[in-house]
Structure formats: structure tokens, C-alpha cells
Amino acid sequence: MDFNYAIRRNLKFIDFAYISLSKLRREVNESVYLAIKDGDESIVMEEIGVDDELRINSPIGKRLKLHCTAGGKIFLASLSDEERADYFSRNPLQPFTKNTITDIAQLEKELKTVKMEGVAFDREEYRMGIWAVAAPVYDTGRNVIAITGLLVLRSHVTEENTQKYGTAIRSCAGEISQIVTRIM
Numbered sequence: 001m002d003f004n005y006a007i008r009r010n011l012k013f014i015d016f017a018y019i020s021l022s023k024l025r026r027e028v029n030e031s032v033y034l035a036i037k038d039g040d041e042s043i044v045m046e047e048i049g050v051d052d053e054l055r056i057n058s059p060i061g062k063r064l065k066l067h068c069t070a071g072g073k074i075f076l077a078s079l080s081d082e083e084r085a086d087y088f089s090r091n092p093l094q095p096f097t098k099n100t101i102t103d104i105a106q107l108e109k110e111l112k113t114v115k116m117e118g119v120a121f122d123r124e125e126y127r128m129g130i131w132a133v134a135a136p137v138y139d140t141g142r143n144v145i146a147i148t149g150l151l152v153l154r155s156h157v158t159e160e161n162t163q164k165y166g167t168a169i170r171s172c173a174g175e176i177s178q179i180v181t182r183i184m
Contacts, residue, residue, distance in 0.1 A: 149169070
């Protein structure tokens with residue numbers, strides 16, 4: 001059986017999340033995705049790209065590192081201090097670009113901000129030219145069970161857009177969290 005199919009069958013909210021993701025994609029005209037944590041990585045479960053010749057995406061089934069992606073930072077921020085220490089002991093902070101945070105203390109500082117603000121950023125840490133923002137999706141116990149994310153060409157990022165993207169992604173994640181509480 002296909003791994004993504006097995007996960008989707010057990011996480012019914014993913015199909016319902018498509019509506020919220022579609023709305024977000026239309027609102028911001030950027031690629032959007034939904035991912036879950038799977039061990040020490042996240043896995044993309046849904047993706048809606050833009051119809052653009054410079055399309056960027058995160059294909060369904062793609063596995064992503066946690067320390068250098070916006071969604072991964074949400075998952076890391078949701079872990080206890082002990083769980084994060086275990087993660088760091090198993091996963092050296094490998095650089096993917098010149099912007100990747102490879103210092104645990106610096107990443108921990110950013111994760112505190114992520115936890116407080118409910119949004120995380122990838123400032124070309126995973127791929128040069130690609131900027132991302134993500135927010136957590138919660139279950140009824142306020143546990144992070146997924147993330148919603150936006151992928152944006154660096155050339156589209158302005159201070160004004162950063163605020164707009166942050167507000168929009170939090171709103172989308174909130175809508176999906178409400179869906180989760182209704183169907184679980």
C-alpha cells in the first residue's frame with residue numbers, strides 16, 4: 001500500500017484542508033502546502049502550486065529536514081526541550097545553503113520566537129531563491145499535528161508581504177485546526 005495513501009486514510013482532515021489551502025492560494029497567489037511530521041522529517045501531504053512559469057512547489061510525498069524549513073521549525077518548536085535535544089543528537093544541522101542555521105543555540109533562540117508568534121520562516125535556508133512561511137495545525141488537545149506553508153520566490157518578499165503572508169498562513173492553519181476539532 002502506498003505510504004501517502006495510508007497516512008491520508010488515517011488523517012481525514014487532509015482532504016478537508018484542501019478547501020482552506022485553495023482559498024489561501026487564491027488570496028496570496030503563492031504555492032501552498034500541508035505537511036505532517038514523520039520521525040525526524042516532515043512529509044508533504046498536499047500541495048497547490050501557482051500557474052506560473054516560475055512555479056515552485058513541494059511535491060506530495062517530499063520529505064523535508066526540520067532544522068532548515070519553516071514547517072520543520074514549527075515541529076521542532078512544539079517538541080519538549082528533551083525531545084529537541086534528542087533530535088539534535090541524531091541530526092547534525094547540515095547546511096543546505098549559506099543561510100542555513102547550523103548553530104543549535106541560534107536555532108533554539110529562533111524556535112522560542114516561533115513558539116511565541118505561531119509562525120516560522122525559512123529565509124532561503126533550504127533552497128536559495130525560495131522563502132517560506134508556515135504555521136501550526138492543532139488537534140483538540142492543542143498538539144501540533146501538521147503545518148500549513150507558503151513557498152514564495154525571494155523576489156516577491158517585501159516587508160509588507162511578510163506581514164500579509166504571516167497573517168494569511170496563521171488564518172489558514174486556524175481554519176484547518178477548526179476542521180480537525182470537528183471531525184476528530
